[in-house]
Amino acid sequence: MSFFRSEEHLARWLEQTNRQRGAVVPLRQVWALAKAWYRDPRDRLWHQRTRDQSQQVLSAAGLTGDFWELPPA
Amino acid sequence: MATLAPSPEAIRVLVYEWIVARGMPPSCAQIGEALGISTREARTALAELRLGKTILVHPTTGEIWMAGPFSAAETPYKVSSKSVTWFANCAWDMLGIPFVAEEEVRIEAHCMDCGEPVTIETGPTTPPREQGFVHFLLPAARWYEDIGFT
Numbered sequence: 001m002s003f004f005r006s007e008e009h010l011a012r013w014l015e016q017t018n019r020q021r022g023a024v025v026p027l028r029q030v031w032a033l034a035k036a037w038y039r040d041p042r043d044r045l046w047h048q049r050t051r052d053q054s055q056q057v058l059s060a061a062g063l064t065g066d067f068w069e070l071p072p073a
Numbered sequence: 074m075a076t077l078a079p080s081p082e083a084i085r086v087l088v089y090e091w092i093v094a095r096g097m098p099p100s101c102a103q104i105g106e107a108l109g110i111s112t113r114e115a116r117t118a119l120a121e122l123r124l125g126k127t128i129l130v131h132p133t134t135g136e137i138w139m140a141g142p143f144s145a146a147e148t149p150y151k152v153s154s155k156s157v158t159w160f161a162n163c164a165w166d167m168l169g170i171p172f173v174a175e176e177e178v179r180i181e182a183h184c185m186d187c188g189e190p191v192t193i194e195t196g197p198t199t200p201p202r203e204q205g206f207v208h209f210l211l212p213a214a215r216w217y218e219d220i221g222f223t
Contacts, residue, residue, distance in 0.1 A: 002185040003150075003164040004206050009186035016186075023209040027193070030207045031168045031200045038142060038169035041089040041127065044082060048127065058213070067212045 003027075023067050033061035079108045081122050088128060088140055093174050096157045098137035098145050142166030142173060151181040164207040171196045 004010040007024065014021055025033070036057045039046055049057070051073035058068045087107055091099045099107065105115035116135040122128055131138040137145050139162050144150075150161035154176035161167035164182065171178045177196035184191065185208070195201040 001163040001165040002208050002210070003167075003182045003191070004186055004208055005184040005189060005191065005204070007206065009184055010206060010208050013186035019210065021208075022211060024206050025209065027168075027201050027203060027205045027207065030165055031195060034142075034165060034168040035172055035197070038172040040173050040175065041085050041140075042093065042173075044086060046085070067209075070213045071215075071217065 023063075025063070029062065033058070033063065036061060078114070078118055079110065083108065084118055084122060085128065088137065089173070092140060092143050092159070094157065096159050098140050098143065100136055142169035149183050152178050153181070154178050165209075167193075168195065168201070 004013065004024075010021075010024060013019075037054075051070055055068075055070050058064070058070070084104065087104060088098055091103070091107075101115040101119065102112045104110075104119070105112045108115065110118070116130075119128070119130050119137065120135060128140045129138045130136065131145075139145060142161050143166075144160040144162045146160065148160045148162065150164060150167040152159045152161055152167055152170045154174060157174070157176075159170055159174070161170055161180075167180050167182060175197055177194075177199065180193040180195065180201075182191050182193065183189065184205075191203060191205060193201045193203045193205075
């Protein structure tokens, strides 16, 4: 996952590197996703999320559709 | 006398406490010393952790390669609090570090296209004000095929 200053910069990079466009998410939305996704592993009650729980985190951050479908558990 | 293997929880907590405090993960030797086991036992215990993609070890050295969202090596995503500097694995992880470290941070990153540096101020309750985008090259179904590339 890479950072780009703008959609224009991304489009230029995709063309220059001959890569396909994936999904583009504004920085603030990725922050909201990170807030839901990352929990402190120093917490002894930390546990690994299930695949379905992770999918729910993505959906709650507004990331839905085929692109955001996690692999089967 | 055989040494009892440390629990996955003990290793996980040690690794993350170490990273949050120091910026980089502990070596196998340091894990061994901290948990009272040999370096070899620490390497084995790390390799046998069942934490999905949370802690990954380097395939040849057996040392910690990444402990999401932290990288064990310097990357283009530098995240600093008042006292510690960390490196994130990617542009998503750089925004995850303040939530794990529970700190306000200053992120120094670069546009993947033009290389222009950008500074992002953010924290657990402070969304970034800067403009910009994160490009997810691979669909979620392929994120774990090659986590280093992803």
